[in-house]
Amino acid sequence: MLFGKLSIILSLVTSLSASLDHTNNTEKPYPTSVFQQMHTMGFDTSSKYKLSTKVNQKIQLEDTTITITDVLYDGINIYIGYQTRPYNKVYHDYHFSFKVNGKPMDGFGYSIDQRKINNSQGANILTLTPRNPLNSEFELSLYLNQKNSKQNLTSSMVELPIKKIKGVKSYSLSLNKSLQGNRYSIKKVVFSPIVTAIIFDAEISVHDHNSIKYLLFNNEIMLNPLGSGGGGGPEKDGKIVTRNIARFEPLEKLPKRLVFQAVKVQNPKNGSNKLLEKPLSKLPLSLKQGEVGSIKVTEIKNGKNYTKIYYEVEGKEPYKQATAFFLKDDANQKYDMLKPPDRLSDDEYKFVATFEPTNQTDNLSIVSAQLKKPVSIDTFKVEIKLEK
Structure with a gap:
């Protein structure tokens, strides 16, 4: 998984052709x-x-x-x-x-x-x-x-x-939706070993262009968003017409149906710098993560070169919550994740995170950020049914 959500903005540009020195x-x-x-x-x-x-x-x-x-x-x-x-x-x-x-x-x-x-x-x-x-x-x-x-x-x-790698499958679509005057035409869904992608055209108000968040659900479970972006023509009559790609985690098995959702959000004006800490002396242990939900640690495993934390999250921002914590020992030594956490289940938000080996396992604490919940203003959902 990723450390939080990547914000990827793709803009179409014109290639530059020039006489260049070669280094190979x-x-x-x-x-x-x-x-x-x-x-x-x-x-x-x-x-x-x-x-x-x-x-x-x-x-x-x-x-x-x-x-x-x-x-x-x-x-x-x-x-x-x-x-x-x-x-x-x-x-x-x-x-x-x-x-x-x-x-x-x-x-x-x-x-x-x-x-x-x-x-x-x-x-x-x-x-x-x-x-x-x-x-x-x-x-x-x-x-x-x-x-x-x-x-x-x-x-x-x-x-x-x-x-081009093998194992890529795509399905053409013709699905149209509107959200607060913004029009969407979903053209294709693509499955590859690297990504699940929704390709769509959009006619979006200039004021809404950066406030639309795209989500994809498989069996009611939100897929990890890997970023979205697009490019197109110039502004006309207060609208921007773009071709977009919304990218999500890859799926091992082709689903029978997906639900694609566009949400117009208003992010909190002031994020929270507050942290909440609890000792991990007795498991399972639950910890609030502010307005978005909570995290529950169920198991700790120690190896020669790692400490692994098994946990699950409950809330509206599961992937942000899954990366919004670190470990600390009683000497105030901080331990960060060595890599993004892995999700353990396709139908639950259960994860395992790998940390550096800790010096004092018996005196570890979990420290989580207290996250504020963004406000959802409007939304639409599109059901994508797939024939295998």
């Missing part, structure tokens, strides 16, 4: 897979079943080395895993452009999920969403453009072999 260095052995390092929903599956294509392409930008370790294409998005040394937020200083088989990609959106591995290394996954369908196999040219210390534009390029 390959060496072995392969570095550690970024998909394995990130432990992000879906990519653990890709590592387990060896779905990604391993590459070892390096780009040198002044004092930063970027190593691309993996690429994966599921027919919706191209995922590019890369390491940065040293760790820093270099994506603020450069931008990407792309070509497919030597031709500029005329429209695309991309987002970057970055995580600090240690003080000298960062792990990143770039999610690239092409506007137009692509072939099952192609060569992707990735251009990295950056202004150097003298404010001169420097560019580098790598060639990446892309092959």
